[in-house]
Amino acid sequence: MSTSAIKPMTMRDAFLETLFDVMENEERSFFLSADFGAPALDKIRERMPDRFLNIGIAEQNLINVAAGLSLEGYIVFAYAIAPFITMRCYEQIRINLALLSDVRTLNVNLIGVGAGYSYVVSGPTHQCLEDLSIMRTLPNMQVYSPADHISASKLVDICIKNTGPKYLRFDAQTLPALYTDLCPDITQGFYVHRLGSSSISLVATGYMVHTALAVAKQLDEIGYSVGVIDIFSLSLFSTQALKKQLECYSSIVTLEEGFQGRGGLDALMAAFISRHNLPIRLLPIGIEGGYRFDLGSREILHGNVGIDSKSILERVRKFIV
Amino acid sequence: MTLADTLREKAKWVYQQTLQIHRIAPETRIASSLSCLEIFVALYYGHLLSFDSAQPFMPERDRCIISKGHGSISMYPILADLGYFDKKELDRVCQVGSFLGCIPDPKIPGYETINGSLGHGVGVGAGMALALKRKKANPKVFVVTGDGELQEGAIWEAFMFASHHKLDNLNVIVDNNHISMLGFTSEAISHGSLQERLTAFGWEYSEVNGHDVIAVHIAIKAMKEAANAKPKILIANTLKGHGIPFLENEKLSHIMAIKSEVLNQLLEKTI
Numbered sequence: 001m002s003t004s005a006i007k008p009m010t011m012r013d014a015f016l017e018t019l020f021d022v023m024e025n026e027e028r029s030f031f032l033s034a035d036f037g038a039p040a041l042d043k044i045r046e047r048m049p050d051r052f053l054n055i056g057i058a059e060q061n062l063i064n065v066a067a068g069l070s071l072e073g074y075i076v077f078a079y080a081i082a083p084f085i086t087m088r089c090y091e092q093i094r095i096n097l098a099l100l101s102d103v104r105t106l107n108v109n110l111i112g113v114g115a116g117y118s119y120v121v122s123g124p125t126h127q128c129l130e131d132l133s134i135m136r137t138l139p140n141m142q143v144y145s146p147a148d149h150i151s152a153s154k155l156v157d158i159c160i161k162n163t164g165p166k167y168l169r170f171d172a173q174t175l176p177a178l179y180t181d182l183c184p185d186i187t188q189g190f191y192v193h194r195l196g197s198s199s200i201s202l203v204a205t206g207y208m209v210h211t212a213l214a215v216a217k218q219l220d221e222i223g224y225s226v227g228v229i230d231i232f233s234l235s236l237f238s239t240q241a242l243k244k245q246l247e248c249y250s251s252i253v254t255l256e257e258g259f260q261g262r263g264g265l266d267a268l269m270a271a272f273i274s275r276h277n278l279p280i281r282l283l284p285i286g287i288e289g290g291y292r293f294d295l296g297s298r299e300i301l302h303g304n305v306g307i308d309s310k311s312i313l314e315r316v317r318k319f320i321v
Numbered sequence: 322m323t324l325a326d327t328l329r330e331k332a333k334w335v336y337q338q339t340l341q342i343h344r345i346a347p348e349t350r351i352a353s354s355l356s357c358l359e360i361f362v363a364l365y366y367g368h369l370l371s372f373d374s375a376q377p378f379m380p381e382r383d384r385c386i387i388s389k390g391h392g393s394i395s396m397y398p399i400l401a402d403l404g405y406f407d408k409k410e411l412d413r414v415c416q417v418g419s420f421l422g423c424i425p426d427p428k429i430p431g432y433e434t435i436n437g438s439l440g441h442g443v444g445v446g447a448g449m450a451l452a453l454k455r456k457k458a459n460p461k462v463f464v465v466t467g468d469g470e471l472q473e474g475a476i477w478e479a480f481m482f483a484s485h486h487k488l489d490n491l492n493v494i495v496d497n498n499h500i501s502m503l504g505f506t507s508e509a510i511s512h513g514s515l516q517e518r519l520t521a522f523g524w525e526y527s528e529v530n531g532h533d534v535i536a537v538h539i540a541i542k543a544m545k546e547a548a549n550a551k552p553k554i555l556i557a558n559t560l561k562g563h564g565i566p567f568l569e570n571e572k573l574s575h576i577m578a579i580k581s582e583v584l585n586q587l588l589e590k591t592i
């Protein structure tokens with residue numbers, strides 16, 4: 001089945017639809033929301049009221065209660081807007097999830113909706129540009145950043161099977177499907193959309209995978225065939241497979257909808273290249289500078305900070321020569 | 322020996338042992354470990370908690386979270402005495418290779434959660450209490466906090482949550498010693514009337530003289546047995562540095578270390 005035939009959906013709805021089916025047969029699952037909904041969440045609330053709870057606008061307590069439930073054996077899903085479920089309650093996450101999971105078994109899955117600029121007209125409080133970096137830095141935390149609803153829905157299985165704390169970063173907008181039900185292999189942690197025939201690859205996460213594919217297409221037109229890799233798991237991935245893949249290239253460009261040079265995807269790739277002694281040049285592309293108060297479409301916002309396909313195309317061209 | 326005698330005897334022994342630990346490890350917070358001593362003695366020796374030191378995480382145990390982590394060094398002799406670990410460990414607190422540090426963590430058998438950072442215990446305990454309710458399981462959850470810790474906002478999120486969900490299996494005991502690190506808690510952020518505040522938050526409120534171990538035992542027992550669809554909170558009025566005359570109620574007692582000679586004199590007096 002081609003991906004263009006798949007009906008577009010938000011990541012959260014796809015994830016929650018799959019989760020609903022799993023929760024029906026998994027008595028140990030428990031869903032907590034910090035006063036945040038979704039069309040697909042209504043079914044869980046109605047059909048499993050004893051395993052659903054709106055904790056209210058209280059993210060610190062959301063994490064602490066999630067930890068308490070999980071210590072008692074529940075597989076917990078905690079759901080809120082991305083900046084609030086990561087930054088409002090960071091110390092609770094650090095102490096009662098990341099640190100506590102060193103000594104006690106727990107399974108808490110933080111579902112944050114609103115990656116990057118995806119709440120386009122809500123301003124900087126609702127933009128989430130620091131989360132990849134601060135969540136990655138926590139030991140034991142597994143960070144996932146899918147690029148479409150198919151890969152997002154496949155994370156349900158990982159959430160149930162892998163113990164430990166996890167952070168799932170979901171886009172708030174409906175993005176086109178990139179995958180089918182048959183792929184990708186989530187445990188590999190990344191997927192190669194295009195190999196490319198040159199020695200350069202674009203390595204992207206989340207929404208930026210779509211931008212990377214658009215840029216690659218435009219580069220095709222001017223005679224450069226670049227690779228495109230989707231990194232949807234920033235903590236657990238097949239090191240051997242990624243190393244083997246990167247050995248095909250002498251240059252990579254990282255693309256992330258987050259602050260550049262502050263510990264996100266660029267830092268992950270830079271450390272990977274260095275640890276494995278790979279002879280690769282790296283161009284990190286993300287948001288430079290600080291907070292923005294601009295409103296507009298995703299494309300306009302990305303243009304303002306230089307991460308739209310046009311700006312990236314220019315930078316990649318200069319990087320190639 | 323009656324239970325009352327046992328409790329008094331154990332309180333004295335734990336006091337001595339706590340001073341001994343402080344002599345070995347002056348980094349430990351002695352003042353706030355003495356204010357809550359009778360609370361721990363009543364809980365652990367008064368048959369108020371169900372536990373099995375051979376299986377620290379047995380599902381039927383009552384959960385006891387010591388949220389005021391730093392001020393719980395007096396728990397070490399209790400846990401050792403009850404068989405959670407070898408008493409010899411008490412001789413090397415804070416030393417290389419020991420698991421008994423200045424701030425306890427759940428690597429210590431008998432501790433449930435991480436407690437070094439304040440304000441977490443009530444929320445995590447509320448999550449446990451909710452889980453136990455949903456599973457229709459009998460164990461109760463106890464959380465011991467300090468009054469300084471009540472300045473943390475996350476605790477009040479948990480207070481609202483617990484009463485809304487009628488978690489009457491959740492029992493919070495406050496070591497109300499009136500002093501935090503920099504002075505009297507009332508000078509930093511006064512709690513005004515804790516009774517009015519906590520009652521307004523939907524909690525079943527009671528108070529006790531926290532150094533009368535028999536009274537503490539009675540109060541905790543009553544609290545544990547009450548099932549009236551409300552979470553319960555017991556304010557144990559205590560003295561920071563209790564049992565060390567010049568430390569008692571001293572503004573800066575939290576960070577004061579006691580000299581060995583003084584500890585020796587105090588220990589001689591109690592023997």
